[in-house]
Amino acid sequence: MSAVAELQAPPTRSSVGRFRGWLTNPWGRPRFLVVMTWAYVVWSLVPVLIAVQFSFNSTRSRTVWQDFSTRWYWGDPVDSVWHDPGLRSALVQSLKLASADVLIATPIGVLLAIGLARWHGFGSRPSNFLMLFPLVTPEIVMGVSLLLIFTEVFTFVGTGTTAQILGHVTFSISYVVVIVRGRLFSIGRQYEEAAADLGASPTGALVRVLLPLLAPAIVASAAVVFAISIDDFVISQWLSSGGDTDTVPIQIYSATRAAPLPSTNAIATLMMLLTLASVTLGFLVWRAFTRGERRAGAKVAEEFRTFEMR
Amino acid sequence: MARGEIRLIGLSKEFADVLAVDHLDLAIPGGEFFSLLGPSGCGKTTTLRMVAGFERPTEGRILLDGTDVAYTPPHKRNVNTVFQNYALFPHLNVFDNVAFGLRRAKRPKDELRERVAKALELVQLTGLEKRKASQLSGGQQQRVALARALVLNPAVLLLDEPLGALDAKLRKALQIELKTLQREVGITFLYVTHDQEEALTMSDRLAVMNGGRVEQVGAPQEVYESPETLFVADFLGVSNLMDATALGTTGGGCRVALQRFELEAGGGASDAKGPVKIVIRPERVELEPHGNAAPNRLPGMVERVIYVGSAVQVIVRVATGETLQALVPNTGKELPYEQGTPVALFLPVDALRVLPVGERAAPPEDAAETAAETAPVSTGPS
Numbered sequence: 181m182s183a184v185a186e187l188q189a190p191p192t193r194s195s196v197g198r199f200r201g202w203l204t205n206p207w208g209r210p211r212f213l214v215v216m217t218w219a220y221v222v223w224s225l226v227p228v229l230i231a232v233q234f235s236f237n238s239t240r241s242r243t244v245w246q247d248f249s250t251r252w253y254w255g256d257p258v259d260s261v262w263h264d265p266g267l268r269s270a271l272v273q274s275l276k277l278a279s280a281d282v283l284i285a286t287p288i289g290v291l292l293a294i295g296l297a298r299w300h301g302f303g304s305r306p307s308n309f310l311m312l313f314p315l316v317t318p319e320i321v322m323g324v325s326l327l328l329i330f331t332e333v334f335t336f337v338g339t340g341t342t343a344q345i346l347g348h349v350t351f352s353i354s355y356v357v358v359i360v361r362g363r364l365f366s367i368g369r370q371y372e373e374a375a376a377d378l379g380a381s382p383t384g385a386l387v388r389v390l391l392p393l394l395a396p397a398i399v400a401s402a403a404v405v406f407a408i409s410i411d412d413f414v415i416s417q418w419l420s421s422g423g424d425t426d427t428v429p430i431q432i433y434s435a436t437r438a439a440p441l442p443s444t445n446a447i448a449t450l451m452m453l454l455t456l457a458s459v460t461l462g463f464l465v466w467r468a469f470t471r472g473e474r475r476a477g478a479k480v481a482e483e484f485r486t487f488e489m490r
Numbered sequence: 491m492a493r494g495e496i497r498l499i500g501l502s503k504e505f506a507d508v509l510a511v512d513h514l515d516l517a518i519p520g521g522e523f524f525s526l527l528g529p530s531g532c533g534k535t536t537t538l539r540m541v542a543g544f545e546r547p548t549e550g551r552i553l554l555d556g557t558d559v560a561y562t563p564p565h566k567r568n569v570n571t572v573f574q575n576y577a578l579f580p581h582l583n584v585f586d587n588v589a590f591g592l593r594r595a596k597r598p599k600d601e602l603r604e605r606v607a608k609a610l611e612l613v614q615l616t617g618l619e620k621r622k623a624s625q626l627s628g629g630q631q632q633r634v635a636l637a638r639a640l641v642l643n644p645a646v647l648l649l650d651e652p653l654g655a656l657d658a659k660l661r662k663a664l665q666i667e668l669k670t671l672q673r674e675v676g677i678t679f680l681y682v683t684h685d686q687e688e689a690l691t692m693s694d695r696l697a698v699m700n701g702g703r704v705e706q707v708g709a710p711q712e713v714y715e716s717p718e719t720l721f722v723a724d725f726l727g728v729s730n731l732m733d734a735t736a737l738g739t740t741g742g743g744c745r746v747a748l749q750r751f752e753l754e755a756g757g758g759a760s761d762a763k764g765p766v767k768i769v770i771r772p773e774r775v776e777l778e779p780h781g782n783a784a785p786n787r788l789p790g791m792v793e794r795v796i797y798v799g800s801a802v803q804v805i806v807r808v809a810t811g812e813t814l815q816a817l818v819p820n821t822g823k824e825l826p827y828e829q830g831t832p833v834a835l836f837l838p839v840d841a842l843r844v845l846p847v848g849e850r851a852a853p854p855e856d857a858a859e860t861a862a863e864t865a866p867v868s869t870g871p872s
Binding site for chain 1: 542543544563564565566569570571573575577578579580581590591594595638639642
């Protein structure tokens with residue numbers, strides 16, 4: 181009897197040992213990973229949250245908290261985002277560039293992705309590889325070369341909004357291609373073949389089958405393009421013709437170097453919300469479109485969960 | 491003549507350096523349930539895909555009701571396909587999946603509704619029109635794929651291992667259903683499978699393929715009972731294969747020598763001379779008490795007795811050193827054999843076949859499979 185009790189009694193351990201057991205118990209949750217993840221989340225989010233908090237400060241200080249106020253958004257008749265002409269035009273310019281970028285880069289990127297994924301022949305591999313170049317080229321290099329091209333070769337473009345849009349489109353296309361091509365590979369050729377088998381012409385198969393199946397990837401890539409365009413500093417700056425072609429990041433940068441006010445925080449907060457909104461929208465649409473496809477996976481996940489609870 | 495006659499003439503397909511289909515000749519009359527049977531990599535799916543139009547033949551002709559369609563794009567051919575994993579459009583519901591082809595053909599609305607309803611009735615899916623493909627079971631998805639193809643009244647229905655993804659019991663049920671359906675609609679079914687039982691159960695005729703070529707064409711019984719090549723004998727069911735020497739023709743068949751034993755084989759290449767293989771199905775091997783010296787008997791010793799449910803498998807090592815398998819139906823009585831029992835094996839003359847040992851020797855099934863899998867790798871620069 182006592183032998184059994186002895187066997188069943190857990191071995192006594194020091195508090196350090198117990199803490200290590202809590203952290204690394206191979207049968208329990210992966211707590212070490214959980215701790216690391218939360219540490220990273222806090223580290224990356226706290227500065228942002230502080231910046232957001234001071235955008236609502238009632239005084240001109242960006243370091244000493246006074247009271248909650250929306251003064252820097254629209255209350256202040258001179259320096260608020262709404263009333264300061266510089267900030268306002270920057271916001272408009274940023275939105276203009278991002279929208280144009282989405283409208284131009286997404287369709288081109290989708291067609292390129294389909295072409296690259298379906299084209300097997302001489303030159304297809306290098307082209308597939310070269311598509312990744314804009315993703316790895318330092319942005320500063322791309323900015324300089326684009327500036328050279330627009331001021332020396334295609335001088336009719338010059339600097340300003342057109343040049344900025346062309347610049348944004350140039351590097352955004354790669355993102356669209358990478359996202360859409362991934363989806364293309366995962367859906368494979370079978371649906372197109374089925375469509376052709378049922379009498380759909382190549383164009384018919386593209387419109388009736390391929391594009392609807394690509395929709396989640398197209399929306400997601402549009403959201404990503406919007407987010408990276410609105411966030412872009414380097415290319416917008418190189419191709420800016422000054423004044424009203426300055427974007428929000430450029431404004432924030434120069435304001436911070438001169439006399440920073442909480443209105444800088446306010447416009448940064450707005451930018452963050454826009455980016456978050458576009459990415460969230462993209463994610464939600466992706467989920468809505470792929471609900472059926474995920475059901476099988478969800479079933480497996482459910483089984484795992486019940487298994488885990490036992 | 492029934493619609494849907496297929497003739498393949500000298501059909502070849504080369505991928506990189508691999509000849510997937512090698513000068514194939516086949517004639518399939520309209521309204522037949524015809525199967526292409528073979529191990530993976532034998533070229534059966536490539537053949538089907540060429541008939542469907544997804545692959546362009548490197549060489550040869552595909553005659554569909556007398557017209558060469560080898561270079562007609564798939565959307566202009568009067569054939570429809572049931573894909574291995576069904577390829578139901580996930581963004582459309584059952585009705586729209588089935589209506590897809592009719593919409594491409596711009597059929598009027600009432601006709602469309604009527605034909606979709608009829609097709610769904612044919613596969614017993616009425617009432618599920620609004621479901622998405624992901625909300626159906628595997629068997630139901632398979633039926634939608636069938637309805638989607640049949641609604642267009644094709645001359646030929648192509649089926650690429652359509653039962654491969656289903657569990658064994660459902661597969662059995664659907665085999666019978668498919669065969670019934672084929673009789674009902676009366677069009678040609680070209681069925682690709684690696685499952686010999688499926689091919690034997692359903693086909694009017696079948697072709698056994700190996701290495702891009704047809705080894706034998708015939709009715710299921712013919713191909714099973716009278717295999718013409720080693721590959722067919724080995725691939726279809728379990729066969730006992732033995733090395734022997736053909737001595738020449740006698741009245742009914744061929745005399746063969748296995749070392750010091752002489753047997754008479756009634757089937758196969760009766761005029762063969764020299765080294766041959768002889769083959770017999772396990773269910774035709776009869777076990778007799780030891781000492782029976784009548785003709786066509788081989789003495790041996792039971793090596794193992796395996797209970798397989800409906801039958802008992804008895805493995806016997808015969809005096810020539812080879813092992814033979816005998817399949818004894820399970821009648822509920824205990825068998826008087828156990829490991830070490832000396833027995834005589836009776837190999838009936840009509841069940842014993844002589845096969846020439848040609849260059850087209852059959853690789854064992856798994857070896858063929860491995861070869862097919864490693865083939866694309868070996869085509870790269872090495």
